[in-house]
Amino acid sequence: MFVLINTSCFTGFGNVGLHTMRYLHRFGAKCVGIGEVDGSIWNPSGIDPKELEDYKLANGTIVGFPNSTPYEENILEADCDILIPAASEKQLTKANAHKIRAKIIAEGANGPTTPDADRIFLERNIMVIPDLYLNAGGVTVSYFEWLKNLNHVSYGRLTFKYERDSNYHLLMSVQESLERKFGKHGGSIPIVPTSEFQARVAGASEKDIVHSGLAYTMERSARQIMRTANKYNLGLDLRTAAYVNAIEKVFKVYNEAGLTFT
Numbered sequence: 001m002f003v004l005i006n007t008s009c010f011t012g013f014g015n016v017g018l019h020t021m022r023y024l025h026r027f028g029a030k031c032v033g034i035g036e037v038d039g040s041i042w043n044p045s046g047i048d049p050k051e052l053e054d055y056k057l058a059n060g061t062i063v064g065f066p067n068s069t070p071y072e073e074n075i076l077e078a079d080c081d082i083l084i085p086a087a088s089e090k091q092l093t094k095a096n097a098h099k100i101r102a103k104i105i106a107e108g109a110n111g112p113t114t115p116d117a118d119r120i121f122l123e124r125n126i127m128v129i130p131d132l133y134l135n136a137g138g139v140t141v142s143y144f145e146w147l148k149n150l151n152h153v154s155y156g157r158l159t160f161k162y163e164r165d166s167n168y169h170l171l172m173s174v175q176e177s178l179e180r181k182f183g184k185h186g187g188s189i190p191i192v193p194t195s196e197f198q199a200r201v202a203g204a205s206e207k208d209i210v211h212s213g214l215a216y217t218m219e220r221s222a223r224q225i226m227r228t229a230n231k232y233n234l235g236l237d238l239r240t241a242a243y244v245n246a247i248e249k250v251f252k253v254y255n256e257a258g259l260t261f262t
């Protein structure tokens, strides 16, 4: 979803801000501005997350970061494709909603948009990706952790060896099939895995499993929210779509448990 975004700006370079920036950067997005309590910085060529993290660790602030200039205006109103409020509640209100220039607002923080501002964004066709979906990755992984603790076994422990052995068997059977067909006049036919496959031959680590489970869950939820938005003709109102989606799920579970009347 973020891969095609050109420029982005943030408020709040804390946990959410830093890690959002790291992942967006990895997928080719350019972060042009960041706002903090004591000042904002700007670089239209993009700011490197690692360099900024090191600078903040050494200096306790992002202000004065060498590869940037100070941004004197309100960073929320800066010219960018995607605005990520990642600091605190009620940053986007009816007082500033008309001045926002971003095309997409991605709510990293909880409750950064007031209901009045939300209505203005809808009227202005600005897409708001709501907090209850967008910043739910952390609690999703906490849920995985809870499942792991219930089972008293780490992810992958029961399958690591089986997976690795299966991958070697797969390579061996490709080699044997080729040798049966073409013979091995010049010695055996070497089967060289691609670098991507080589990296996976040993099987998924626990981290790989958690990352892929998280990506799967978030992609699936995004599709469900978009389907709900289409089904009820909600247009860009993804917040209502996300709430409807969540309430429908709760209803389904209660209904199936026989706890509701229809």
Ligand SMILES: NC(=O)c1ccc[n+]([C@@H]2O[C@H](COP(=O)([O-])OP(=O)(O)OC[C@H]3O[C@@H](n4cnc5c(N)ncnc54)[C@H](O)[C@@H]3O)[C@@H](O)[C@H]2O)c1
Pocket (backbone or CB within 6 Å): 011, 012, 013, 014, 015, 016, 017, 035, 036, 037, 086, 087, 088, 089, 108, 109, 110, 111, 135, 136, 138
């Ligand atoms: N940490 C998580 O796992 C997590 C997960 C989902 C959502 N959230 C939400 O994201 C938001 C930020 O959480 P965090 O964990 O990154 O907190 P944090 O304290 O690590 O970072 C917040 C940053 O915002 C800055 N800040 C505060 N007020 C500001 C303002 N007015 N303008 C600009 N910068 C300001 C602070 O200086 C700090 O660097 C909160 O709303 C939190 O509820 C956090």
